[in-house]
Amino acid sequence: MSAPQITPTDSEVGAPEDSGPPQGPRAQRPRRDRDGSHARNYSPGFFVKLALMAVIDALGVYVVWSAWSAESYGILAAMLAMLVAANWVYFSKRALPLKYILPGLLFLLAYQIFVVAYTGYIAFTNYGTGHNTTKDQAVEALLVQNERRVEGSESAPLTVLVDGDELAFAIVTPDGDVEVGTAEQPLTVVDGAEVVGGRAAEVPGYDVLERGQVLERQEEVTNLRVPVSDDPEDGSIRTPDAMTGYVYTSTLEWDAASDTMTDTTTGTVYTPNDDGQFEAEDGSTLAVGWRVAVGFDNFVTAFSDGRYAQPFVKILAWTFVFAIGSVATTFLLGLFLAITFNDVRMRGRKIYRVLMILPYAIPGFLAALLWSGLLNTRFGFINEVIFGGAEIPWLTDPVLAKLSVLFVNLWLGFPYMFLICTGALQSLPSDVMEAAKIDGAGRWRTWRSVTLPLLLISTAPLLISSFAFNFNNFTLIYMLTGGGPRFADASVPLGHTDILISMVYQISGVDGSAPKNFGLASALSIVIFVIVGTISALAFRSTRKFEEIN
Amino acid sequence: MATTSVSPSAGSSSGSSSGTPSGSGVGRQRMKPGRWFSELGWRHLVGVVAVVFAAFPLVYVLSASLSENGTLTGSNTLFSDVSTANYAQLSESLFWTWMLNTLVIAVVTSIGTVLMGAAAAYAFSRFRFSGRRAGLTSLLIIQMFPQMLAFIAIFLLLLSLGDVVPALGLDSKLSLICVYLGGALGVNTFLMYGFFNTVPRELDEAAKLDGATHAQIYWTIILRLVAPILAVVALLSFISTYGEFIIARIVLTSESNWTLAVGLYGWVSSLREANWGLFTAGAVVSALPVLALFLYLQKYIVGGLTAGSVKG
Numbered sequence: 129m130s131a132p133q134i135t136p137t138d139s140e141v142g143a144p145e146d147s148g149p150p151q152g153p154r155a156q157r158p159r160r161d162r163d164g165s166h167a168r169n170y171s172p173g174f175f176v177k178l179a180l181m182a183v184i185d186a187l188g189v190y191v192v193w194s195a196w197s198a199e200s201y202g203i204l205a206a207m208l209a210m211l212v213a214a215n216w217v218y219f220s221k222r223a224l225p226l227k228y229i230l231p232g233l234l235f236l237l238a239y240q241i242f243v244v245a246y247t248g249y250i251a252f253t254n255y256g257t258g259h260n261t262t263k264d265q266a267v268e269a270l271l272v273q274n275e276r277r278v279e280g281s282e283s284a285p286l287t288v289l290v291d292g293d294e295l296a297f298a299i300v301t302p303d304g305d306v307e308v309g310t311a312e313q314p315l316t317v318v319d320g321a322e323v324v325g326g327r328a329a330e331v332p333g334y335d336v337l338e339r340g341q342v343l344e345r346q347e348e349v350t351n352l353r354v355p356v357s358d359d360p361e362d363g364s365i366r367t368p369d370a371m372t373g374y375v376y377t378s379t380l381e382w383d384a385a386s387d388t389m390t391d392t393t394t395g396t397v398y399t400p401n402d403d404g405q406f407e408a409e410d411g412s413t414l415a416v417g418w419r420v421a422v423g424f425d426n427f428v429t430a431f432s433d434g435r436y437a438q439p440f441v442k443i444l445a446w447t448f449v450f451a452i453g454s455v456a457t458t459f460l461l462g463l464f465l466a467i468t469f470n471d472v473r474m475r476g477r478k479i480y481r482v483l484m485i486l487p488y489a490i491p492g493f494l495a496a497l498l499w500s501g502l503l504n505t506r507f508g509f510i511n512e513v514i515f516g517g518a519e520i521p522w523l524t525d526p527v528l529a530k531l532s533v534l535f536v537n538l539w540l541g542f543p544y545m546f547l548i549c550t551g552a553l554q555s556l557p558s559d560v561m562e563a564a565k566i567d568g569a570g571r572w573r574t575w576r577s578v579t580l581p582l583l584l585i586s587t588a589p590l591l592i593s594s595f596a597f598n599f600n601n602f603t604l605i606y607m608l609t610g611g612g613p614r615f616a617d618a619s620v621p622l623g624h625t626d627i628l629i630s631m632v633y634q635i636s637g638v639d640g641s642a643p644k645n646f647g648l649a650s651a652l653s654i655v656i657f658v659i660v661g662t663i664s665a666l667a668f669r670s671t672r673k674f675e676e677i678n
Numbered sequence: 679m680a681t682t683s684v685s686p687s688a689g690s691s692s693g694s695s696s697g698t699p700s701g702s703g704v705g706r707q708r709m710k711p712g713r714w715f716s717e718l719g720w721r722h723l724v725g726v727v728a729v730v731f732a733a734f735p736l737v738y739v740l741s742a743s744l745s746e747n748g749t750l751t752g753s754n755t756l757f758s759d760v761s762t763a764n765y766a767q768l769s770e771s772l773f774w775t776w777m778l779n780t781l782v783i784a785v786v787t788s789i790g791t792v793l794m795g796a797a798a799a800y801a802f803s804r805f806r807f808s809g810r811r812a813g814l815t816s817l818l819i820i821q822m823f824p825q826m827l828a829f830i831a832i833f834l835l836l837l838s839l840g841d842v843v844p845a846l847g848l849d850s851k852l853s854l855i856c857v858y859l860g861g862a863l864g865v866n867t868f869l870m871y872g873f874f875n876t877v878p879r880e881l882d883e884a885a886k887l888d889g890a891t892h893a894q895i896y897w898t899i900i901l902r903l904v905a906p907i908l909a910v911v912a913l914l915s916f917i918s919t920y921g922e923f924i925i926a927r928i929v930l931t932s933e934s935n936w937t938l939a940v941g942l943y944g945w946v947s948s949l950r951e952a953n954w955g956l957f958t959a960g961a962v963v964s965a966l967p968v969l970a971l972f973l974y975l976q977k978y979i980v981g982g983l984t985a986g987s988v989k990g
Contacts, residue, residue, distance in 0.1 A: 191843055194842045194843055195842045203839065225805040225807045228896075229798045229802075231794050232795065233798070233863065235860045236820070236860055238835075238856075238860060239825070239835075239856060239860020240825050240860045243831035244827075247831040465724070468720075471721060473717075480725040482973065483732060483733055486733055486736055486969075487736075490968065491920055491921035492921050493939045494921075494965055497946045498739055542732075596822070600827065603921070607923070607943060633829075636829075636830050646830050646834070649830055660823070661819075664822040665822065
């Protein structure tokens with residue numbers, strides 16, 4: 129969904145957005161309301177628009193077609209809707225504002241609004257390791273995973289074939305027919321194959337894999353599973369030796385009518401339960417489940433399950449401490465420095481300023497990584513040089529790690545506060561200051577009753593944004609401490625400096641270090657959304673931001 | 679209150695401060711040393727301390743990157759030896775690929791952000807249509823929900839999109855750019871909207887009377903006048919994309935597609951000891967573009983900051 133949205137924002141004559149600089153003022157053209165028939169008025173801009181829309185439509189149709197063949201009907205519908213909308217907007221005369229808004233709007237819908245809504249949906253499911261797919265896919269996976277070679281089952285002489293890079297098996301049936309299949313394609317009878325010594329020696333469309341090559345790709349060959357038919361219950365052909373194919377059938381039997389799975393070796397009957405798994409009467413479950421809606425279970429888990437609730441409460445508290453502490457420390461230091469340097473008589477202020485804002489001018493991830501090395505317990509610069517070789521566990525002791533995180537964020541953030549406080553101080557109205565002076569207020573009194581309140585009013589919205597930013601300052605935490613040191617008692621990989629967003633990251637398991645639990649992680653994301661949203665809304669309501677919408 | 683109006687001069691006009699309580703004396707004549715210290719000297723003392731605090735890690739990283747012995751311990755004596763070995767070693771790694779990836783992604787994202795944000799801000803500022811108020815309010819609300827919080831849903835969305843169009847799926851720079859562009863409107867439209875409103879409407883009305891179309895007004899009049907805010911948004915977008923980690927980490931799976939943030943994190947998190955020299959050299963090189971932009975265009979950025987954005 130990329131190209132189709134980068135649509136031109138032009139209209140009848142405009143230069144489309146991605147066509148570079150505008151072509152300058154064109155010959156005066158009567159407005160449509162005077163001319164009446166705009167449709168006959170084809171300017172060069174119109175043809176540029178036509179060409180761009182043609183490209184976009186072509187790409188869109190390609191996506192629609194791909195979605196059709198991949199059977200992704202959701203994507204197909206969304207893409208169709210976007211295409212229709214784009215064409216209507218750019219060829220209709222009534223959608224003038226949308227011509228400008230649409231490109232950004234489509235991206236916003238797809239990659240922000242949809243994903244936030246989707247997060248909300250996942251939060252109410254058990255999506256995650258063991259619950260990755262739909263029920264049908266889970267049934268199929270179970271059947272395949274439990275395939276065993278049944279004693280005395282059919283066997284057939286087998287030849288390993290290759291088509292390009294893809295391996296295939298050819299077997300000779302008792303009737304003398306040759307059947308060929310691949311991992312994707314079930315066995316089908318092939319005409320025109322040559323059988324030598326009861327074994328397929330040549331198959332049209334395939335090359336026979338030589339003995340040497342078979343040995344090279346031994347693992348691939350022994351892992352290859354060629355389904356007997358479209359029905360997974362018929363089993364598959366596999367070969368342990370590349371010479372003989374055996375029929376493997378599943379020890380599980382799926383009964384669609386009664387919605388049960390039966391283990392044919394033990395006779396245990398498994399029925400689906402509410403958690404999206406097949407469960408036997410004794411409570412044992414089969415390994416592969418499917419995703420189901422679980423209501424508020426994830427939220428209940430976050431707040432009351434022993435494994436998560438305790439770390440969650442600690443992490444929630446620390447997130448607030450971290451966010452508020454970061455804003456407070458950076459603001460106070462920035463304000464102090466701003467006051468210090470806000471004196472016209474002082475020389476060299478420019479140099480001080482440039483040197484001081486350096487931490488702010490380098491990317492945050494570099495700073496966090498750099499400090500993680502500086503604060504290293506055994507080899508870091510701070511311990512080795514400044515503390516003379518002391519082994520202070522800056523990042524591995526629970527309390528010190530928290531202080532270090534705040535300290536590094538102070539280093540990173542004070543220049544920002546310094547800049548905005550300087551700006552705010554310099555834009556204070558001088559008449560108010562004079563009035564205070566005339567009224568006989570001393571320096572301290574003026575500062576406390578006039579300067580500070582005025583300063584807070586103008587910086588408050590920025591302090592709120594800064595709070596919201598630090599509340600989700602994943603990069604700093606992840607790169608500096610990785611959330612560590614770990615909680616000693618927790619079974620989940622969480623630690624003392626983890627904030628909510630890094631907790632979400634750890635629990636989601638997207639980096640592969642832990643089992644995936646998208647459901648719980650999304651539920652926690654929703655909790656963060658609610659917290660940040662509430663605080664920002666309350667805060668912005670008290671500022672006058674809404675009034676600017678007129 | 680400077681929430682949406684960007685004044686490029688805010689915070690950078692170092693010479694024009696007024697109204698400071700202590701700045702009342704005009705006296706340029708020599709003060710007594712005691713008085714000098716209580717009025718100005720302590721300020722220099724604070725300044726020196728602050729500069730040391732701010733700059734010493736940067737001096738350290740420069741020294742470590744020039745150290746011949748590329749380990750963490752070996753870097754602790756500042757400038758004990760100067761060699762470019764670490765920098766030379768960068769070209770044996772994928773560093774330059776990552777650098778290129780990052781630059782491409784950040785530049786395309788910031789251009790796209792500016793184009794889409796400016797167009798939307800123009801529509802909201804200049805046209806009156808039904809749904810306009812609702813649209814602005816929704817943008818304000820959407821602004822409060824950072825996109826990165828939905829990274830799981832983004833991951834799953836790209837997983838499904840990848841089945842249909844691989845270029846829009848996981849491990850594609852194009853799809854990462856699309857994800858970033860999805861956040862463009864929410865963050866920047868408001869900033870731009872405020873600035874667009876400061877351009878007098880009489881200008882476009884005059885042009886309209888002369889027969890200019892809305893597109894001509896947009897491209898030839900408005901965009902020229904709002905150039906400062908376009909620069910601010912482009913810069914902030916570039917800088918935040920340059921350092922974005924969590925979504926890049928999830929989307930870009932193969933090493934040759936990584937951005938600097940993902941790649942350098944990999945160096946430090948695995949074998950911090952051995953890779954330290956390499957990392958510091960990489961850090962110096964990758965900080966340079968942003969540092970240069972920042973210092974060169976300082977006044978614009980400062981203006982943007984006062985207008986309410988936070989650097990990522």
